[in-house]
Each structure stands twice: as C-alpha cells, then as structure tokens.
Amino acid sequence: MSKESLFIRACRGEQVERTPIWVMRQAGRYLPEYNEVRGKTTFLGLCKTPELAAQVTMQPIERFGLDAAIIFSDILIPVEAMGARLVFDEGPSLPEPVRDASAVDRLVVPDPISTMPFVLEAIRTFRSEMPDTPLIGFAGAPFTLAAYLIEGGGSQSYHQAKRFMYEAPKTVRALLHKLALTVAAHLSAQIDAGAQAVQIFDSWAGYLSPSDYRDFALPFTIQVIEAVAPKGVPIIVFAKGVHACLSELAMSGAHVLGVDWTMPLNVAGQLTEGRVVLQGNLDPCVLLGPKARIEREVQRILNEAKGLRGHIFNLGHGILKWTDPEHLGFLVDSVKRNGVVRVPKDL
Amino acid sequence: MSKESLFIRACRGEQVERTPIWVMRQAGRYLPEYNEVRGKTTFLGLCKTPELAAQVTMQPIERFGLDAAIIFSDILIPVEAMGARLVFDEGPSLPEPVRDASAVDRLVVPDPISTMPFVLEAIRTFRSEMPDTPLIGFAGAPFTLAAYLIEGGGSQSYHQAKRFMYEAPKTVRALLHKLALTVAAHLSAQIDAGAQAVQIFDSWAGYLSPSDYRDFALPFTIQVIEAVAPKGVPIIVFAKGVHACLSELAMSGAHVLGVDWTMPLNVAGQLTEGRVVLQGNLDPCVLLGPKARIEREVQRILNEAKGLRGHIFNLGHGILKWTDPEHLGFLVDSVKRNGVVRVPKDL
Numbered sequence: 210m211s212k213e214s215l216f217i218r219a220c221r222g223e224q225v226e227r228t229p230i231w232v233m234r235q236a237g238r239y240l241p242e243y244n245e246v247r248g249k250t251t252f253l254g255l256c257k258t259p260e261l262a263a264q265v266t267m268q269p270i271e272r273f274g275l276d277a278a279i280i281f282s283d284i285l286i287p288v289e290a291m292g293a294r295l296v297f298d299e300g301p302s303l304p305e306p307v308r309d310a311s312a313v314d315r316l317v318v319p320d321p322i323s324t325m326p327f328v329l330e331a332i333r334t335f336r337s338e339m340p341d342t343p344l345i346g347f348a349g350a351p352f353t354l355a356a357y358l359i360e361g362g363g364s365q366s367y368h369q370a371k372r373f374m375y376e377a378p379k380t381v382r383a384l385l386h387k388l389a390l391t392v393a394a395h396l397s398a399q400i401d402a403g404a405q406a407v408q409i410f411d412s413w414a415g416y417l418s419p420s421d422y423r424d425f426a427l428p429f430t431i432q433v434i435e436a437v438a439p440k441g442v443p444i445i446v447f448a449k450g451v452h453a454c455l456s457e458l459a460m461s462g463a464h465v466l467g468v469d470w471t472m473p474l475n476v477a478g479q480l481t482e483g484r485v486v487l488q489g490n491l492d493p494c495v496l497l498g499p500k501a502r503i504e505r506e507v508q509r510i511l512n513e514a515k516g517l518r519g520h521i522f523n524l525g526h527g528i529l530k531w532t533d534p535e536h537l538g539f540l541v542d543s544v545k546r547n548g549v550v551r552v553p554k555d556l
Numbered sequence: 557m558s559k560e561s562l563f564i565r566a567c568r569g570e571q572v573e574r575t576p577i578w579v580m581r582q583a584g585r586y587l588p589e590y591n592e593v594r595g596k597t598t599f600l601g602l603c604k605t606p607e608l609a610a611q612v613t614m615q616p617i618e619r620f621g622l623d624a625a626i627i628f629s630d631i632l633i634p635v636e637a638m639g640a641r642l643v644f645d646e647g648p649s650l651p652e653p654v655r656d657a658s659a660v661d662r663l664v665v666p667d668p669i670s671t672m673p674f675v676l677e678a679i680r681t682f683r684s685e686m687p688d689t690p691l692i693g694f695a696g697a698p699f700t701l702a703a704y705l706i707e708g709g710g711s712q713s714y715h716q717a718k719r720f721m722y723e724a725p726k727t728v729r730a731l732l733h734k735l736a737l738t739v740a741a742h743l744s745a746q747i748d749a750g751a752q753a754v755q756i757f758d759s760w761a762g763y764l765s766p767s768d769y770r771d772f773a774l775p776f777t778i779q780v781i782e783a784v785a786p787k788g789v790p791i792i793v794f795a796k797g798v799h800a801c802l803s804e805l806a807m808s809g810a811h812v813l814g815v816d817w818t819m820p821l822n823v824a825g826q827l828t829e830g831r832v833v834l835q836g837n838l839d840p841c842v843l844l845g846p847k848a849r850i851e852r853e854v855q856r857i858l859n860e861a862k863g864l865r866g867h868i869f870n871l872g873h874g875i876l877k878w879t880d881p882e883h884l885g886f887l888v889d890s891v892k893r894n895g896v897v898r899v900p901k902d903l
Contacts, residue, residue, distance in 0.1 A: 368841045368876055375845025418817045418839045418872075420856065452799050453819050470765045472800050492765045494715045498722025509767065525765075529715055 214343040216277040220406055220443035220465050222486050222519045227548030228511060229276035230541055231345075233447075233467075234527030235269040236281045240534055242268050252297045256282050259330035266335050270342050272534065273541045277343045277406070278335065280399070282328050284349035284410055285357060287395045290324035291316040291387070293358060306361035308373060313384045316358075318391050321398035328395075329402035336403040343406060346399030350411035350448070351388035351429035355381065367416045374425055385429040393436035400440045408445040408467070409433060415450015415469075422454050427461065434462040445488060449526060459484040470525030474513040486519030493524045496536045503536060507543040515549060522548070561690040563624040567753055567790035567812050569833050569866045574895035575858060576623035577888055578692075580794075580814075581874030582616040583628045587881055589615050599644045603629050606677035613682050617689050619881065620888045624690045624753070625682065627746070629675050631696035631757055632704060634742045637671035638663040638734070640705060653708035655720060660731045663705075665738050668745035675742075676749035683750040693751030695742050697758035697795070698735035698776035702728065714763045721772055732776040740783035747787045755792040755814070756780060762797015762816075769801050774808065781809040792835060796873060806831040817872030821860040833866030840871045843883045850883060854890040862896060869895070 213221075216229045236243055243265050247255055255261050262281045270278050288303070289295040292315060296302050307313060322329065328346075335344050349357075357363070359370040359381075374381045396407045414426045426448075434444055447467030448458060458466060459481035466485045468477045470492035477487055495506050507522075514520035522544045528537065560568075563576040583590055590612050594602055602608050609628045617625050635650070636642040639662060643649050654660060669676065682691055696704075704710070706717040706728075721728045743754045761773045773795075781791055794814025795805060805813060806828035813832045815824045817839035824834055842853050854869075861867035869891045875884065 366841065366876065368844055368878065371839070371841035372844040375842065375849045415818065419820055420853075421839070450818065453823060471762065471797065473766055476800060492718070492768070494713065494718035495722065497715055497719040502722045506767075529713065531715060 214276070214341075214405075216343045216521065217405055217443060219519050219521050220445070220486060222464070225519075227550060228514070228520050228522050228544060230522035230544040230548075231275045231277040231279065232269070232524050232528050232537065233279075235275060235279065235537075236265040237528060238530040239528055239532040239537070240268055240272070242272075252283070253295070256286060257327045259327050259334055262327065262331035263334035263338065266331065266344075267339055270339060273538050275541060277345055278339065279345040279347060279408065280328065280332050280335065280404065282331070282347070284347070284354065284412075286325060286328065287319070287321075287348060287391050288354055288358060290319035290321070291391055300363055301357070302362040303358060304361065306369070307358040307384065308369070310377070310380045310383075313380055313387070316384070316387055318387055318394070321395045325395065325398070329398055332399055332402040332404055344404050345406045345408050345445070346396060346404030347408045347410060348392040348395050348433075350409050350414065350426065350446070351385045351392060351433065352417070352426035353411050353413045354388045354392070355384050356413045358384070367413060371421070374421065378424070381425065385425065386432070389429045389432040389436075393433045396433065396437045397440060400437070400442050404442070406443040406445060407437060408447060409463075411446065411448035411451070414448040415452075419453040422451060423457070427454065427457060430458075431461050438462055447488070456480045456482070465521065467523065468525065474510060474520065475516060478514075478517045483518045486521065487514065487517050488521040488523050490523070490525040491540070493526050493529050493532070496524075496528065496532045496540060500536065500539050503540055504543050507540065507547055511544075511547050511549050520549070561623070561688070561752075563690045563868065564752055564790060566866050566868050567792070567833060569811070572866075574897060575861070575867050575869050575891060577869035577891040577895075578622045578624040578626065579616070579871050579875050579884065580626075582622060582626065582884075583612040584875060585877040586875055586879040586884070587615055587619070589619075599630070600642070603633060604674045606674050606681055609674065609678035610681035610685065613678065613691075614686055616884075617686060620885050622888060624692055625686065626692040626694060626755065627675065627679055627682065627751065629678070629694070631694070631701065631759075633672060633675065634666070634668075634695060634738050635701055635705060637666040637668070638738055647710055648704070649709040650705060651708065653716070654705040654731065655716070657724070657727045657730075660727055660734070663731070663734055665734055665741070668742045672742065672745075676745055679746055679749040679751055690752045691750065692753045692755050692792070693743060693746030694755045694757060695739045695780075697756050697761065697773065697793070698732045698739060698780065699764070699773035700758050700760045701735045701739070702731050703760045705731070714760060718768070721768065725771070728772065732772065733779070736776045736779040736783075740780045743780065743784045744787060747784070747789050751789065753790040753792060754784060755794060756810075758793065758795035758798070761795040766800040769798060770804070774801065774804060777805075778808050785809055794835070803827045803829070812868065814870065815872065821857060821867065822863060825861075825864045830865045833868060834861070834864055835868040835870050837870070837872040838887070840873050840876050840879070843871075843875065843879045843887060847883065847886050850887055851890050854887065854894055858891075858894050858896050867896070
C-alpha cells in the first residue's frame with residue numbers, strides 16, 4: 210500500500226479503504242473558533258497573516274477529523290497581486306473594473322513568491338504543524354477571475370463580462386491569458402511550498418452557454434492544468450453549474466472534477482466515462498436540516514457513486530454560514546460509517 | 557392548413573412555415589414606451605390596471621412583430637390573493653414569510669375571478685384589440701411560489717425554503733398543494749378569459765437537487781398541468797436550470813418545455829425523446845453584444861433545433877433591462893430570416 214494519504218490516493222483513482230471527505234469553505238463563518246480569530250483582524254488581514262491563516266486552516270481538521278485541509282485564502286488575492294485594487298466589505302469588490310484594452314495592459318503577471326509570500330508561508334506552517342493531513346492549495350479559474358475583474362465584483366447575470374467578451378473577444382482573451390499565467394504560477398508556488406493537491410474553482414462558469422464556455426473558459430483552464438501538471442500533484446477542477454461540457458472538462462487533464470448538487474454523481478460518471486475521479490455533491494442546505502435527512506442523503510450519494518472510478522465526498526458548493534457545526538460533525542461521521550470500500554479490481 | 561396562429565401550431569408540434577419567436581419579459585424596462593406607462597403608477601398599480609397592463613402587453617408586438625404576446629402581470633399576484641402581504645421596492649418582498657403550519661393554514665385558495673379580475677380584464681382587452689396575436693397566460697409553479705413565500709423574497713441559496721422542506725415536509729407539501737390549486741384555478745380563469753396558451757414559470761427549481769425536485773416540485777407542477785389540460789390549450793413549462801430531470805418533466809403532460817441557455821437544444825431534444833416541443837434558448841446577454849454575434853448565435857440555435865419535434869425561439873431567461881430595443885428587433889428579423897421550415901413528414 211502506498212504511504213500517501215487516503216485523500217491523495219483517492220484523487221489518483223487508487224483503490225481506497227473508504228470514501229474520504231472534506232468540505233469546501235470548511236474554514237469559515239459557521240465555526241465559532243474561526244469567528245474568534247477573524248475578529249482579531251480584517252478579512253484580508255486574515256488572508257495575509259500566515260500564522261492566523263494556518264490556524265483557521267487547521268481548525269476544522271482538529272474539530273471534525275476531515276481527510277484533507279484547504280489553505281485559507283481568497284481567490285482574489287492573485288488579482289490584487291496583478292495590480293487590481295481589492296476591497297472587502299460584505300463581499301469582495303474591485304472598484305476599478307477592467308473594461309478596456311488599456312486596463313488589461315496595466316495588469317501584470319506577478320511573481321507569486323514576492324507578491325503573495327503569506328500564502329506560501331501559511332502552507333509551510335500548516336505542513337509543519339499537521340504533517341499527517343494532506344493540504345490542498347487553490348486558485349480561481351481564469352474565467353471566474355476575469356468575470357470578477359470585469360464586473361467589479363459578484364453579479365447575478367455577469368452581463369458586463371459577457372458584453373465585453375462579445376464586443377472585444379481578443380482583449381478578453383488577452384486578459385484570460387494573463388490570468389492563466391498568474392494562476393499557474395500561483396498554484397506552482399503553492400505546490401513548491403508544500404501543497405499536496407490543488408483545486409481550481411470556476412465558480413461562475415455555469416453562467417456561460419456551452420459555446421461561450423468552450424471559447425472563454427475551458428481553454429484557459431486547460432492552459433493552467435498543462436502548466437501545473439508537471440509538478441505531479443492531483444489537480445481538481447470545480448466548475449460549478451457546468452453540466453453540458455462536463456465530458457469535455459473530463460479530457461482537460463484534471464484528475465478530479467467537482468460536481469454540484471444538481472447533477473447526480475452516476476450521471477456525471479456516465480458523462481465523464483471513467484476518465485476522472487468525482488468530488489461532491491451534497492446540497493449545502495441539507496446540513497441545515499435534521500440529522501436523519503443528512504444520513505439519508507449521504508447514503509443516496511454514496512450509492513450513486515458506487516460505479517465511479519473514484520469518489521471524494523464533499524458538498525456541492527461551500528458550506529453555509531448558518532450551518533450548525535455539530536451537523537458537519539454528523540456528516541463526517543456518517544461518511545466514515547457508510548463510506549464505500551473500493552476493493553482492487555484484480556483481487 | 558389550420559386557422560390557428562403559427563405560434564399555437566408550433567406549440568402543438570405541427571409542421572410550420574418557420575420558427576416562431578417571442579421573448580420572456582418582452583414587456584419590460586428595456587422598452588422606453590414601457591417605462592413611460594410604468595411612470596404613471598406603481599409596479600403593482602400597473603399589474604392591477606387592465607387597460608395599462610393590456611397596453612404594455614401590446615407594445616412589443618407593435619414594435620417588433622413578435623409571434624406571441626404574454627399578458628403583463630407578476631407571478632406573485634396569486635400569492636397576494638392567497639392572503640400574503642406583498643411589497644414591491646427594487647424587487648418583490650413578502651414581509652411575513654411562511655415558516656410554520658399555522659402560516660400555511662392561514663393562506664386561502666382564492667377565487668381568481670373575484671380576487672384577480674384585473675388579470676382577466678387585461679386578457680379580454682388585449683384579445684379584442686389584437687385578435688390576430690396569440691396571447692399566453694402564465695403563473696409561477698408551486699415550488700417557485702412556495703420558495704418566495706418561505707424566503708420572504710428572492711434568495712441566493714433558498715436555504716430557508718430548503719430548511720423548511722427538510723424539517724417539515726408534510727407542512728411544505730400542504731403549502732405546495734394549496735399553491736397548485738391556486739395556480740390551476742388562476743390559469744384556468746386566464747384561459748376562460750381568452751388566453752390561448754399558458755406558461756408555468758419554475759424559476760427557482762434549478763436550485764434543487766434532482767431528488768428534492770422530484771419530491772417538492774415536479775408532482776405539484778404535474779398537479780397543475782392535469783387540472784388545466786382539459787381546457788385544451790398548449791401548456792408550456794419553463795423550469796430554469798432543471799437539467800437532470802428534464803426527461804421526467806417531458807412526461808409531465810406539458811406540450812412545450814422552455815430550456816435555458818446552458819443546455820444545447822439538441823441535448824435537450826435527446827433527453828426529452830421527441831415528447832415535447834422545445835422553447836429557447838439564447839443567452840439574454842447576447843443581445844448586449846454586436847449584431848454579428850446575435851446573427852451567429854441565432855444560426856447556431858436554429859441548427860441545434862433542426863432535429864427537434866418542434867421549436868419556438870425565445871431567450872433562455874427574461875430579457876435584461878440594459879438591452880437596446882434595436883437589438884431585439886434585429887433578433888426577431890434574424891429568426892424570421894433564418895427560421896427553419898418544417899415540412900410535413902408525409903409529403
């Protein structure tokens with residue numbers, strides 16, 4: 210048996226003794242101990258103070274015994290390093306949206322070591338304090354970061370981003386290319402600092418039509434994957450809401466694809482034809498309901514995952530701030546109790 | 557050849573001389589003449605003044621020559637008639653959310669003729685002024701209306717609605733049953749007043765997992781369809797974001813299914829196996845781009861629709877308020893120029 214952790218072996222599609230579990234946004238506002246640390250500083254201050262970022266990264270591991278940690282940071286940190294002004298109030302905003310060629314030209318491809326050393330230091334701190342828990346590094350996908358930059362924040366329609374795509378496709382591709390270089394360098398630096406897997410979040414790709422996804426999102430995600438692949442760690446892509454192009458995404462070189470809760474894992478398995486391990490996909494809202502419901506949904510999802518090449522349990526989106534931590538504890542126990550044993554096929 | 561309009565014949569899956577087109581929210585804020593009428597009163601005042609509601613319903617037909625009109629109203633009108641307090645500021649809000657059994661008990665199943673006479677009068681006015689343009693009546697689907705009632709307005713996660721579903725499924729089903737009775741009576745009254753087709757909007761169903769959609773949405777949409785079907789007019793269901801259950805929805809008794817822009821029409825056609833006509837599915841944001849892009853997307857969509865049982869061109873969601881009306885005019889012309897001729901198969 211490999212000496213690697215359960216999580217990493219599952220990412221590689223190896224036979225494992227049970228389904229591993231981690232949870233997107235597991236270091237977050239639903240946790241009282243997170244809010245205590247968060248109260249000491251601003252959100253960006255927390256991201257940029259390695260000992261605090263490492264501390265909140267460890268909190269859910271200590272409390273719940275999750276099978277992987279994900280470094281605490283924000284997907285807009287590299288965008289700030291590119292020269293965009295970033296403000297956090299209720300949510301993130303970029304007060305100077307990028308909407309013409311000169312704004313794209315002004316953005317630089319930053320050196321991650323000199324511009325985002327705090328992320329790398331937080332990774333090193335976590336690794337030295339929790340050597341037995343695999344750590345995931347992460348970044349936003351180029352399209353999602355471009356959408357933030359063009360909109361100047363979140364959006365309900367991403368119509369500014371799309372308008373810019375339709376009016377000036379070459380300029381938007383230049384932006385996406387810069388973002389792909391930035392993200393690839395940022396992920397590579399995280400791996401060099403000790404991250405044992407990476408996840409690329411394409412949070413807004415589901416707003417695109419399949420043809421726009423193929424034009425403006427997938428090629429730049431592939432550019433990142435190809436640049437990071439030689440590092441040899443598992444690459445997870447979570448493109449929320451991307452259903453029609455899941456089969457194409459399965460050929461991107463990613464080892465694991467995240468699936469949101471609106472597509473059953475067996476359907477995703479058929480679309481991806483055993484090319485990738487799947488990660489997901491409990492509706493985060495289920496954790497707001499009673500434990501009997503959580504247990505039932507865990508069994509349903511594990512059942513839908515039985516025929517897959519491999520499965521990592523997760524939510525289908527980030528955990529909600531209204532979640533009772535005890536319910537996440539129950540979920541972890543339930544997955545550990547019910548998790549599927551994958552016996553090597555040649556036995 | 558039938559004396560019925562192009563649109564109605566297309567809804568019935570008959571062979572038609574070209575693809576018809578109408579656009580969701582075609583009477584809306586992107587139109588200067590709409591804003592002029594809207595400026596005379598409040599949003600609810602506009603809904604409740606039959607001559608004004610009929611007037612704004614006619615405006616896009618006069619300007620663009622669309623193949624169908626949809627009566628101007630709001631999906632929360634029947635919810636107000638059930639006894640919920642309804643307020644419109646920027647968007648709709650229900651200041652007394654329904655979150656327990658007694659709140660469900662207090663809601664009544666209203667008589668549409670006495671509580672919503674203005675909708676029926678607007679329909680009669682439109683029919684007498686524009687007898688040659690088919691008119692669509694509409695209502696929200698029970699799940700979407702329940703989600704509004706439980707949340708107290710729109711939401712980014714619908715976590716209150718889902719929490720209530722998980723904690724008190726019987727109470728939520730009682731609410732959904734009352735809503736289904738209300739919606740069925742409201743649609744039937746619209747048909748009696750002259751609506752020649754009806755559309756059921758399940759705007760938030762895409763937030764549900766497939767298993768929750770099967771539990772809390774689909775059965776109540778079917779209840780409405782079964783109650784309205786004897787009236788004999790085409791029934792369109794637009795369940796935005798419902799991909800995994802599209803094949804089941806195709807067996808609901810609906811004649812036409814709306815498809816959002818994230819699923820190609822040929823894929824939707826495979827899933828629905830020729831059981832229904834499909835309606836859609838241009839990304840509304842494309843209308844913000846240049847005309848060459850609009851033309852290209854029209855040709856792509858018409859091409860994807862070629863093998864379908866029938867196709868009605870529409871957007872994949874409501875038109876955006878930032879749309880240049882001239883671009884909608886270009887879209888209509890483009891569909892009329894490029895629209896597919898469907899020759900009867902036995903010729």
